Amino acid sequence: MKRYLILSSLGFLIFSLLFYFYTNSESRLAHKNEKMLKLFSHAEYVETALEKDLLKSRNFLLLNYDPIVGNEFEINQICKKLQETDFAQYLSVNDQLESLNQTYCSHLEKKLENIERFKSKNSIYKNSIYFIHQAVVDFAGSSKREKKIEIQIQRDVLVKTALTYSIVSTEESKKALINALKEVDHLIRKDPTASNLSVIKLHAEKILNTKETLDALTSNILEANSREYLNNIRETYFKSYSKAEAEAMFHRKILFLLCALFLGLIVYGITRLWKAASRLADANANLEKRVIERTHDLQKSQELVTQQQQTLASSAKMLALGEMAGGMAHEINTPLATIKIISEQIQDVLKEESVDKGFVQSATNDLIKTCDRIANIINGLRSFARTGKNDPLQSVKVSDVINETLVLCRERLYTNGIEMTINEIDSNLNFEVRKSEISQVLLNLITNASDAVMSLEKKWIRIEVTDLSKNIEIKVIDSGEGISQNLQNKLFQPFFTTKEIGKGTGLALSVALGIARNHNGILKFDPTQTNTTFILSLPKTQIKRETYAA
Amino acid sequence: MTRLKVLFILFGIAFTSFDLAEATLQLNGEPILPLPSNESLDETKVQLGYKLFMDPRLSKNNSVSCASCHDLQNGGDDGRIFPIGINGSLGGINTPTVLNSGLNFRQFWNGRAQDLEEQVEGPIQHPKEMGSTWDDVVNKLKQDEVYKQLFNKAYQQEINKENIKKSIAVFEKALITPNSRFDQYLRGKKEALSELEITGYQRFKNYGCISCHQGVNIGGNMYQTMGVMGQYFRDRGTEITESDLGRIVITNKEYDKFVFKVPSLRNIALTAPYFHDGSAKTLEAAISTMAKYQLGRKLTKAEIDSIAAFLKTLTGELPAFLKAGPKGLEK
Numbered sequence: 001m002k003r004y005l006i007l008s009s010l011g012f013l014i015f016s017l018l019f020y021f022y023t024n025s026e027s028r029l030a031h032k033n034e035k036m037l038k039l040f041s042h043a044e045y046v047e048t049a050l051e052k053d054l055l056k057s058r059n060f061l062l063l064n065y066d067p068i069v070g071n072e073f074e075i076n077q078i079c080k081k082l083q084e085t086d087f088a089q090y091l092s093v094n095d096q097l098e099s100l101n102q103t104y105c106s107h108l109e110k111k112l113e114n115i116e117r118f119k120s121k122n123s124i125y126k127n128s129i130y131f132i133h134q135a136v137v138d139f140a141g142s143s144k145r146e147k148k149i150e151i152q153i154q155r156d157v158l159v160k161t162a163l164t165y166s167i168v169s170t171e172e173s174k175k176a177l178i179n180a181l182k183e184v185d186h187l188i189r190k191d192p193t194a195s196n197l198s199v200i201k202l203h204a205e206k207i208l209n210t211k212e213t214l215d216a217l218t219s220n221i222l223e224a225n226s227r228e229y230l231n232n233i234r235e236t237y238f239k240s241y242s243k244a245e246a247e248a249m250f251h252r253k254i255l256f257l258l259c260a261l262f263l264g265l266i267v268y269g270i271t272r273l274w275k276a277a278s279r280l281a282d283a284n285a286n287l288e289k290r291v292i293e294r295t296h297d298l299q300k301s302q303e304l305v306t307q308q309q310q311t312l313a314s315s316a317k318m319l320a321l322g323e324m325a326g327g328m329a330h331e332i333n334t335p336l337a338t339i340k341i342i343s344e345q346i347q348d349v350l351k352e353e354s355v356d357k358g359f360v361q362s363a364t365n366d367l368i369k370t371c372d373r374i375a376n377i378i379n380g381l382r383s384f385a386r387t388g389k390n391d392p393l394q395s396v397k398v399s400d401v402i403n404e405t406l407v408l409c410r411e412r413l414y415t416n417g418i419e420m421t422i423n424e425i426d427s428n429l430n431f432e433v434r435k436s437e438i439s440q441v442l443l444n445l446i447t448n449a450s451d452a453v454m455s456l457e458k459k460w461i462r463i464e465v466t467d468l469s470k471n472i473e474i475k476v477i478d479s480g481e482g483i484s485q486n487l488q489n490k491l492f493q494p495f496f497t498t499k500e501i502g503k504g505t506g507l508a509l510s511v512a513l514g515i516a517r518n519h520n521g522i523l524k525f526d527p528t529q530t531n532t533t534f535i536l537s538l539p540k541t542q543i544k545r546e547t548y549a550a
Numbered sequence: 551m552t553r554l555k556v557l558f559i560l561f562g563i564a565f566t567s568f569d570l571a572e573a574t575l576q577l578n579g580e581p582i583l584p585l586p587s588n589e590s591l592d593e594t595k596v597q598l599g600y601k602l603f604m605d606p607r608l609s610k611n612n613s614v615s616c617a618s619c620h621d622l623q624n625g626g627d628d629g630r631i632f633p634i635g636i637n638g639s640l641g642g643i644n645t646p647t648v649l650n651s652g653l654n655f656r657q658f659w660n661g662r663a664q665d666l667e668e669q670v671e672g673p674i675q676h677p678k679e680m681g682s683t684w685d686d687v688v689n690k691l692k693q694d695e696v697y698k699q700l701f702n703k704a705y706q707q708e709i710n711k712e713n714i715k716k717s718i719a720v721f722e723k724a725l726i727t728p729n730s731r732f733d734q735y736l737r738g739k740k741e742a743l744s745e746l747e748i749t750g751y752q753r754f755k756n757y758g759c760i761s762c763h764q765g766v767n768i769g770g771n772m773y774q775t776m777g778v779m780g781q782y783f784r785d786r787g788t789e790i791t792e793s794d795l796g797r798i799v800i801t802n803k804e805y806d807k808f809v810f811k812v813p814s815l816r817n818i819a820l821t822a823p824y825f826h827d828g829s830a831k832t833l834e835a836a837i838s839t840m841a842k843y844q845l846g847r848k849l850t851k852a853e854i855d856s857i858a859a860f861l862k863t864l865t866g867e868l869p870a871f872l873k874a875g876p877k878g879l880e881k
Contacts, residue, residue, distance in 0.1 A: 064579075066765035069771040073655070076664070116773055117773075119771075119772035120774045120775065123761035123762045124778050127758035127844075127846075130761070131758065131845070134756070199847070203779075206779065
């Protein structure tokens with residue numbers, strides 16, 4: 001994320017810098033362009049002004065060339081600026097522009113040169129016209145001075161033709177003036193005293209000479225049409241500039257888009273980072289609290305589970321007890337009946353006069369025996385019923401445990417016609433167990449076995465006890481023919497049962513396994529045997545360990 | 551009657567062919583304008599230019615300054631036919647005045663310099679005038695701490711050729727001589743001129759002097775051939791020098807032979823002798839010669855005197871800063 005952010009901001013930085021420089025140079029270009037356009041329009045304006053001033057000074061006798069000089073100066077400045085302009089910045093057509101520029105500037109220079117000549121010719125011309133005017137005004141006085149009528153007439157003709165030519169310069173008026181000049185020439189040669197006439201002649205000649213040059217210069221200046229060249233430059237320039245501008249616009253768009261893209265990436269990255277950071281902070285703040293809560297919950301549910309397990313285990317035991325209750329009643333009823341019969345016999349004997357002491361003695365012995373028997377049953381029952389998990393480990397005889405368990409279910413096996421056999425057990429064989437728990441395991445195994453063989457033709461259960469030096473192995477075998485492969489795996493899972501609903505809890509084997517493990521022993525199904533065989537293997541002595549594994 | 555008719559036709563055509571209002575304006579106005587009285591120029595640069603103008607170090611052997619030939623107190627020229635440069639060498643053309651020279655459309659008699667800055671190049675490097683080189687001048691000025699500081703103050707730059715030229719040009723542009731009696735007259739103070747002087751002005755206009763000597767500088771805005779109505783150089787009798795050829799030297803065009811810049815008539819009373827060759831010793835002689843060769847007229851003494859009287863009213867006032875002398879570094 002960090003690398004991504006750095007890269008995108010670097011990109012943004014680079015492109016925004018590019019964008020900045022680009023727009024900067026572009027605006028400088030635009031600024032220059034504005035200047036150029038101004039220059040062009042200024043050039044046009046000055047040229048127009050120049051021509052206007054030129055016409056003015058041509059058409060009036062009184063004149064002041066300062067405005068023309070001012071315009072000339074401005075045009076010179078424009079020429080300088082144009083020549084200094086670097087058209088290369090306007091890309092492709094700079095060569096063309098430069099040549100156009102040169103043509104225009106040279107035309108301007110030519111024009112200015114012509115204007116300079118025009119000024120001097122114009123003043124000569126005006127001066128001569130002025131002189132002729134004065135001659136007209138002076139006619140009255142001078143004619144008195146001039147005695148010769150011929151000279152007077154020739155002078156009049158000369159003045160008239162010169163004035164006419166100066167106003168209307170046609171071929172005719174020109175011819176007339178030339179003729180008049182010839183006549184005057186002729187006259188002067190004849191009469192050198194006509195000095196006044198010769199001065200007029202000089203001016204008339206000047207008019208004749210300068211008028212044509214002046215007209216040529218003026219039309220040259222006015223028709224020079226440098227503005228056409230100017231327009232040419234302007235158009236070419238404008239075209240190339242707009243082309244460059246369009247290109248620039250395109251580049252700017254791309255740059256702008258790239259900038260925007262990188263900016264967007266940065267914003268996206270920052271929001272991602274921001275979110276992650278806030279989540280992290282949140283998680284940090286809540287973590288401890290949650291851990292404590294979870295731990296608490298866990299402890300609670302753990303407790304509940306243990307509690308429920310215990311309840312379940314005990315209820316399973318109670319179920320087994322309930323099932324045994326019928327058998328129990330019979331077990332207890334039989335000795336009770338014996339006690340009743342013996343007691344009646346003793347009463348009968350006591351009715352007789354001579355009491356057979358020997359008989360009473362043996363009868364009461366029987367009574368006591370029978371009472372012991374009942375006490376035995378109740379003892380076994382009680383020891384089974386009590387929760388044995390807190391009992392201390394006791395070294396007991398294996399035969400005792402098996403016998404006491406069998407007492408509890410003998411009646412049930414009998415009523416169902418199940419044959420129960422036990423191999424011979426060494427009466428000195430002891431092991432260190434919690435009696436009631438092991439008894440529960442055996443009872444569960446036997447109950448399961450009896451349930452399994454109930455519907456079979458051959459109904460038998462066999463208990464085999466083997467001394468394996470360190471361990472005692474108790475096998476509970478029944479006449480059933482094993483358990484199918486797929487069921488074997490589930491056998492010891494809690495709540496797994498093959499019995500009808502309501503008949504089993506599905507806990508018997510799992511509870512039994514738990515007990516076996518608590519005794520560091522093993523409870524397993526032996527799949528190698530043809531008949532269904534469960535093996536409970538327990539060590540003879542327990543390693544001293546007071547804690548009861550949960 | 552015919553004569554009057556012709557006149558009438560002439561003016562009629564002249565008037566109708568052009569805008570009447572403009573024509574009236576033009577005819578009512580005078581062909582000469584008064585000098586502007588205030589020029590806004592950079593004071594520091596003007597003072598620097600003044601100092602340079604007075605400094606003989608601009609010449610090869612530190613003997614000649616600009617002011618050697620352009621005596622500001624005496625009409626801005628040297629009062630000689632031809633100037634005397636370094637080592638006493640004699641120049642070939644009459645010194646034009648530096649006063650009001652900024653108003654001339656070109657510089658030098660033949661107009662070879664476009665402006666004053668370009669003009670400065672001429673005398674400094676001319677072997678018969680100051681005979682120096684730019685490297686030399688710049689090196690010499692760089693030795694001077696005062697100049698260093700002045701240039702730094704005026705241009706924030708080191709001393710260089712361009713800045714020297716610029717400074718001198720700015721100073722020269724400041725050499726305007728306003729408020730001559732004639733200018734006062736133009737501004738409406740009719741009593742500033744005597745009757746004779748006014749008559750002189752009328753003749754100046756009527757005889758055609760005005761067709762070349764017009765505008766704010768009374769000349770200096772066009773070229774004209776020396777000897778329009780007569781052959782001046784032939785009549786002069788002396789040998790034609792290179793200086794006499796005029797603009798043809800620059801343009802190489804036949805029609806520019808004997809063509810010169812029309813000089814300004816401002817302060818003309820102070821700048822004798824006259825013409826590019828200094829051939830006219832007095833104002834009256836100059837007027838007479840001009841009338842003959844430029845206007846094709848022969849003027850009477852009275853006419854010449856009145857025009858001379860008019861020309862003498864063109865002497866203006868020197869700028870105030872010239873009286874104080876060039877300033878150094880004082881703030």
